[in-house]
Amino acid sequence: MKDAYRVVPGLAELGDGRISYAERSMPLLSALGARFLVERPFEGLTIAACLHVTAETAVLVRALRSGGALVRLAASNPLSTQDDIAAALAAGDGVEVFAKAGVDRDTYYEHIALALAPDGTAADGGGPDLVIDDGGDLMSTLHTLARPAVLERVLGGCEGTTTGVLRLRRMAADGTLAFPVIAASDTPVTRLVDNRHGTAQSVIDGLLRASGVLLAGKTVVVAGFGACGVGIAESARALGARVVITEVDPVRALDAVLRGFLVLPLADAAPIGEVFITATGSADVITGEHLAVMRDGAILANAGHFDVEIDVRALAALAVAVQSDVRPHADAYELPDGRCLLLLAEGRVVNLVAANGHPPEVMDLAFGIEALTLARLAGQADRLPVAVHPVPSDIDAEAARMVLAALGTRTDSLTPAQRSYLASWRLGS
Numbered sequence: 001m002k003d004a005y006r007v008v009p010g011l012a013e014l015g016d017g018r019i020s021y022a023e024r025s026m027p028l029l030s031a032l033g034a035r036f037l038v039e040r041p042f043e044g045l046t047i048a049a050c051l052h053v054t055a056e057t058a059v060l061v062r063a064l065r066s067g068g069a070l071v072r073l074a075a076s077n078p079l080s081t082q083d084d085i086a087a088a089l090a091a092g093d094g095v096e097v098f099a100k101a102g103v104d105r106d107t108y109y110e111h112i113a114l115a116l117a118p119d120g121t122a123a124d125g126g127g128p129d130l131v132i133d134d135g136g137d138l139m140s141t142l143h144t145l146a147r148p149a150v151l152e153r154v155l156g157g158c159e160g161t162t163t164g165v166l167r168l169r170r171m172a173a174d175g176t177l178a179f180p181v182i183a184a185s186d187t188p189v190t191r192l193v194d195n196r197h198g199t200a201q202s203v204i205d206g207l208l209r210a211s212g213v214l215l216a217g218k219t220v221v222v223a224g225f226g227a228c229g230v231g232i233a234e235s236a237r238a239l240g241a242r243v244v245i246t247e248v249d250p251v252r253a254l255d256a257v258l259r260g261f262l263v264l265p266l267a268d269a270a271p272i273g274e275v276f277i278t279a280t281g282s283a284d285v286i287t288g289e290h291l292a293v294m295r296d297g298a299i300l301a302n303a304g305h306f307d308v309e310i311d312v313r314a315l316a317a318l319a320v321a322v323q324s325d326v327r328p329h330a331d332a333y334e335l336p337d338g339r340c341l342l343l344l345a346e347g348r349v350v351n352l353v354a355a356n357g358h359p360p361e362v363m364d365l366a367f368g369i370e371a372l373t374l375a376r377l378a379g380q381a382d383r384l385p386v387a388v389h390p391v392p393s394d395i396d397a398e399a400a401r402m403v404l405a406a407l408g409t410r411t412d413s414l415t416p417a418q419r420s421y422l423a424s425w426r427l428g429s
Helices: 010-022 026-038 053-066 083-090 105-117 137-145 148-153 162-173 188-211 227-238 252-259 312-318 360-379 391-405 416-423
Strands: 044-053 070-075 095-098 130-133 156-159 179-183 220-225 242-248 277-279 300-301 319-327 330-334 340-344 388-390
Touching: 010 053, 010 083, 026 053, 026 360, 026 391, 044 053, 044 105, 044 137, 053 070, 053 083, 053 360, 070 105, 070 137, 083 095, 083 220, 095 105, 095 242, 105 137, 130 137, 137 148, 137 162, 148 179, 156 162, 156 360, 162 179, 162 388, 188 227, 188 340, 188 360, 188 391, 220 227, 227 242, 227 252, 252 300, 312 340, 388 416
Parallel strands: 044 070, 044 130, 070 095, 130 156, 156 179, 179 388, 220 242, 220 277, 277 300, 300 340
Antiparallel strands: 319 330, 330 340
């Protein structure tokens, strides 16, 4: 699609500038790019990727290119695609981009199929050696389209979202998964930096940009108290909001209570909430039943991966009129009794549609872990068993150490006596 981006003069140059700006805040990927240039772990390999086409993703793609990979990139969300970034990547050698902002659902899946095999579907050959996904659509499409011989070629893949990992684990459970996948979203570093801090900051950023609301004094309902929900709830409370948590998991609900949050069923929270943020990774979290009892002016935002947590169809069916773009990425739904509900980002991921997603520092760690994991998969003499695997602990620790070093932060080390003490069960040894 190189020619598709040449119709706007200067588009690639604009993207290059934004990529360079992001790269300055991404020391891990910068260091890995330099290392890969020497080690060439991906020499002769094709990596198919389905990711948000942002400046931070471009830094990852260029690091993989430094390692010798041919990278085929499709967008994991057309509403987050930045055409100047796509143009900058497409202008370089060894990168094929199949993404454009705002395309429809059919074109979105066409782009994924092209990333898997530009000369047709993966059923016609030319499939990837490694895959990296954000939400599971690329891997699902690959398993749907590809011949067994194409799937056998895949050494392995990475999935960067909790939602995508859940889909892949279901595929593994029913025997559909054809190659090993690393759950890159499920590491201590990722849960801390990406899920908690990155999601919290970017979701609140998107919410405020799209709605313009003052959170102080508002009742904010956060559906889901996993790693993402915790960060969102803490950030909303820090801005002065009264935060209510809804949960289905008793352990997470207890965690919320012990942190001082009010926990209610969503049916009880719906009439009192003023801002609703879904962060569950599930479907039909806010339904027509909840929408029917919400107060006038309630704001609806989704922080989960797909646009299924808020039942947008039910909202449209309830409404007698819809005012689109009353603010950027905000639509007002007028109900028969005169109430109005404000839906942000069409129910899609608010931090990527209405804001710029995670800050570069957050994506540096998340993508750095994925780059290290892909290099490990590429270099293994024997394949991992077909399953969804955790990120090796040494990769998680290596990524954290490299970032700390870049920040000039030093840590203590265990002494030999401390190591001996911790390794023994005998008292006084």
